[in-house]
Amino acid sequence: MAPDFWSDNRKAQSQMQQLNALREEISTWEGLATQLSDLHGLAELLDEEPDEEMQAEVAQSLPPIEEQIEKLQFALMLSGEHDERDAIVSIHAGSGGVDAQDWAEMLLRMYLRWAEQHRFRTEIYDYSEGEEAGLKSTTVEIRGRYAFGYLRSEAGTHRLIRLSPFDAAHRRQTSFAKVEVIPDVESSIEITIRPEDIEVDTYRSTGAGGQHVNKTDSAVRMRHIPSGIVVTCQNERSQIQNREVAMKLLKARLYEIELKKREEETARLKGEHVQADFGTQIRSVTVHPYSIVKDHRTNFEMGDTERYLSGDVDPFIYAYLQDKAGGVASLEE
Structure with a gap:
């Protein structure tokens, strides 16, 4: 919101790219947290009322999430000054x-x-x-x-x-x-x-x-x-x-x-x-x-x-x- 933000167009674009990258990263982690929370809620319901079909769906939902988390863990290793x-x-x-x-x-x-x-x-x-x-x-x-x-x-x-x-x-x-x-x-x-x-x-x-x-x-x-x-x-x-x-x-x-x-x-x-x-x-x-x-x-x-x-x-x-x-x-x- 700074009045002179766009006075240096190249610098402004660079900051906007950084902002978008951070938004995307936060959105990814929040999305994973929501998925895991939903699955946790389903698991609690299944403990009370077992349903084999629903249990199979929950089990199938986990591997893709685990794979995505594994990739994100590797990204966390990229902490060098210019890694991004x-x-x-x-x-x-x-x-x-x-x-x-x-x-x-x-x-x-x-x-x-x-x-x-x-x-x-x-x-x-x-x-x-x-x-x-x-x-x-x-x-x-x-x-x-x-x-x-x-x-x-x-x-x-x-x-x-x-x-x-x-x-x-x-x-x-x-x-x-x-x-x-x-x-x-x-x-x-x-x-x-x-x-x-x-x-x-x-x-x-x-x-x-x-x-x-x-x-x-x-x-x-x-x-x-x-x-x-x-x-x-x-x-x-x-x-x-x-x-x-x-x-x-x-x-x-x-x-x-x-x-x-x-x-x-x-x-x-x-x-x-x-x-x-x-x-x-x-x-x-x-x-x-x-x-x-x-x-x-x-x-x-x-x-x-x-x-x-x-x-x-x-x-x-x-x-x-x-x-x-x-x-x-x-x-x-």
Whole structure:
């Protein structure tokens, strides 16, 4: 009701989104409380006057409620400062040649399918195609509540072991790809970037992005001189829009660097070892000689690699969240 509430339209929209999210969360819990209260009342009546048909209906009503509560319990683990925010995911092919580039594209497809299953929106901002197949690097934004909270578990090096489809001898090949996940903080964190500290180049969009990539002269490459960070965007229809997106990506990466500095300083004061980058291998997918996906941080395993690569990443995300919360993964395949 403040008279100047809409004077800053972007800030007002951000606050309205937060308000709607809180309303939805409260409504969900209140709805569950009402359902349980009604069932409790029915149970008391059935104690006085047993009715087998009614008892069966009450019993059938419980599993869906239990399932919903279990999902909400996982959401309660997402208490990080930026867990509720959208996620900016970058995938880079590592060692392994063409197989690694193909592996990077497989990971992109997997996360896009995961996002679709969660009804999250996605937008590919940059796509650098591989020399023979796959991709060298890509950046995609995944928009939805808790997108970053869930996907931060995916940051790190992912390994694939299989018989190479690009090798004439069909030999076993190990490939690596790196996944980076940062929150979209542009709307809430004030990061100052001086105009003289950036260099901007424009070029024609290229790549196998299909409908995601607009092949015009509007693509933008932005370099932050002090940090050496380079971001690109070739998805939007105009150079102005690509500049805006590139600036958002740059701000997110600068914030990530600042956050790492703070964490490293805190850990140094505590005398703890700090991992400087997401360089460690977090998960392995083995297709040959046997089929298994294993997370090396939680030791959680899944035997169905096809299901995993089709977007069923939740069991690994939940195991990671439980591990961070001090629990033990209980979800079955």
